[in-house]
Amino acid sequence: MATITPTTGASGLAIDSIVTGLMTIEKQPLTQLQTQISSYNTKLSAYGTLKSGLSTFQAALDKLSTAAKFTTQTATLSDGSSIVATADGTATSGSYNISVNQLAASQKLATAAFANTSDIIGTGTLKISFGTYNAADTTNGTAASFTSNLDKQAITITIDSSNNTLSGIRDAINAQNASVSASIVNDGSGNRLVITSKETGEVNSMKIDVTDADGNSTDGTGLSALAYDPLATAGSGKNMTQLVAAQNALLTVDGLAVSKSSNTLSDVIQGVTLNLKSVTSTNATLEVATDTSAIQDSVQSFVDAYNKLNSTLNDLTKFVEGGSSSNGPLLGDSTARDIMVKLKGMLAKTSPTATTFRTLADIGIKSSYVDGSLSLDSDKLAKALSTNLSDVAKLFAPSATTSDPQVTYMGSSSKTLSGTYAINVSQLADGTQSVAGTINGVAAIGSGANLTGGVDNAAQGLKIMINGSATGSRGTVTFSQGLAGELSSMIDSWLQADVGSLTVKTDGIQTSIKGLQDRYDDLNAKMPAIEQRYRTQYANLDALLSSMQSTSSYLSQQIAALNKS
Incomplete structure (x- = not known):
């Protein structure tokens, strides 16, 4: 394209200013399109703000959306260092006395000491099984016994020339990724292989049977150094040393003796999980109660989130008398107005299932006649929660x-x-x-x-x-559905992808912006050619005027000469 340079014609014609004025007129549609695009972008941004406000409010509704949110319980212990307790909402509120006499433990067995971890032990097969060991009772004349744990599968490990060292056997046991682990500990006298049951409790005591490639599976030499039959004698099948015995947790709850294989107990007090940390010196008192403070916080969050949304809607739809530039970007918008009306209508609904507290006002939540904001009377809410918690739950939850x-x-x-x-x-x-x-x-x-x-x-x-x-x-x-459920469902209908009213609205605006931008780009692309045409036309006019001026000057000179003669 030819370069356009500002000029004043030979005839004195102000080509530059004339073309500039004409192009200003030609570009008026571009200015109008920019104004329309800017207006749509402002409205699109306003809808984005509204969507964000609705999503934030919906997150606050989630804290009140199920009946379980109203059964949150606290479990408070007088000795929180020895026992940690949590309640799942189904526990019976009350006080419990707990005493821990013994913690559950995992059995640990150790081999004799070896000089090096690379020492060759032997080859063959290890079979680790689990069960309960009962020592002999000489008083009653009862012999020692080992009762297999039928709920746990035995572990079989093959030891050959590729893994027959102390460290190789350790790695072979751990490679099973089963219910035992192995480690090597140097106690100063040498390296000992330590085998630990991963699970606590008497029922998880170990018995290790060896099939030794040297033909003697109990003598303590070769692979039989790992044999451990709790009913055998030391050096003849009971060749490892017990470092820690498998034992149950022993405790009393309200005077009742309890024995459990784990230190995490979820089946002693219904709805309560006890994590035993240490033996108690005195009885610990457990208090289980409904956590009404958490419910109050959730209701306050609901009020705060709604007020923030309400403020956003008021700003987006505000009317300022005498100044349109201060009006909200969604003033007069039917979608925004519909959302405001439906939200206010939902807050005024009466629960069809509650009996005493059927409206928000009944539990201390009132709406302002001035700006539609909510206020919470926390004392009235606390009284409602202590009087009829289930009714408050019905107001919000299904x-x-x-x-x-x-x-x-x-x-x-x-x-x-x-x-x-x-x-x-x-x-x-x-x-x-x-x-x-x-x-x-x-x-x-x-x-x-x-x-x-x-x-x-x-x-x-x-x-x-x-x-x-x-x-x-x-x-x-x-x-x-409850107020929280119905409000959340209504917000979903506005925000839902593809078919939600706000989604449809914003998609329509984005389509309009694209169409306007395409028109702008097409029209703007034509401007250089239009300007060049104008400059060519006025350059030609200037040449014509210049020629006429020359002719006029010549004629004037000739006439003047004739008059002198």
Whole structure:
């Protein structure tokens, strides 16, 4: 393309300023397109802010979205150094006295000392099995015994010329990646192979049988140096030394003696896991209680997150009288307005399953008439939690009530919608068949005495237990997702990929921006050619004017000459 240089024509024609003025007019559509693109980008950014606010609020809802969030428990011990306890929410609140008399231990066996880890021990086969060793009781005349642990498989290890050294045997045992480990310890007198059961408890005592390639599997020479039969005699099959005996944890809980093979106990107090760290000198007191402070924190987080979202929406949709430049970027936007209306409407809903605390106001959460923000009366919430915790849970989390006392709500899925559904039973469960019937008029899935709502209907995943002897109509079940569940589902519908209202809106804006940008680029690409055309036209005009000026000057000179003559 030819280089364009600013010029003033020979005729005095101001080509530069004329072309500049014309190009300003030509570029007006570009300015309009830039304004439109900027406006769309502002709105796109506003929707991004709204999406982020909704996602943050949804994260706060998660803390209140299931009934389990309201059964959080504390487990406090008077001796936290000896015992660590956690409660899973199903424990019975109360006080327990615990005394630890002995910790569970893993058995450790050691060989005789060897000068070097590379010393050749022998070849053959090791078989390590597990069980309970009971020492002889001379008082009762009971002989020592070893009872195999049928729940644990024995370990068989082949020792040959490739792994017959002390370190080779160690590596061969560890290569099994089974329930024992091996190490070499130098105690000053030499190197000893130490074999340790990975699991604690009396039932995990070890017995090591050797098939020695030298023909004598119990004499303590060759591979039989690793033989350990707890019922044999030293040097004749009991050739390793016991460093630590396998033992159970021994404790008392409220005066009841307890013996367990592990130091982690989840089956002593229902819903409580005890981790034993050391023997106690005195009784430790365990207090199990509902953690209402955690629930209060979650409710406060809900209020704070909603207020932040509400503030964002107010800023995005604000109207400033007398100044459009200060108006919110989503002022008058139908999608933003719909979100605001639905959120406020949801906060005013009444729980269909709760009895005492059915609204947010009942537990101390009120909405401002001025800006729609929420405030929390923490004292009123604390009283509600101490008075009827289950009702507060029903306000936020999934719950259900049934009109038939012999029909019990068992659970739901994320696809179960709030509503009241009819129950009809066509077949009762017995020893040979499962219950059959419908929920919400759709065939339900029977399993034992449980009916679960079928797919592709509002009651999908709703599970109820049918008791009693009546078939036919069994009343109704009223299910509520709870405020947290319904709000979260509603936010999902706005944010859902491809079909969510906000996603559709932003996708549409991005398509419009691309179309406008394409038009801008196409039009802008034509500007140099248009400017060149104008310059050529006015250069030609300038030449014509210059020629006419020359002619006019010549004629003027000729006329002047004639007049003189």
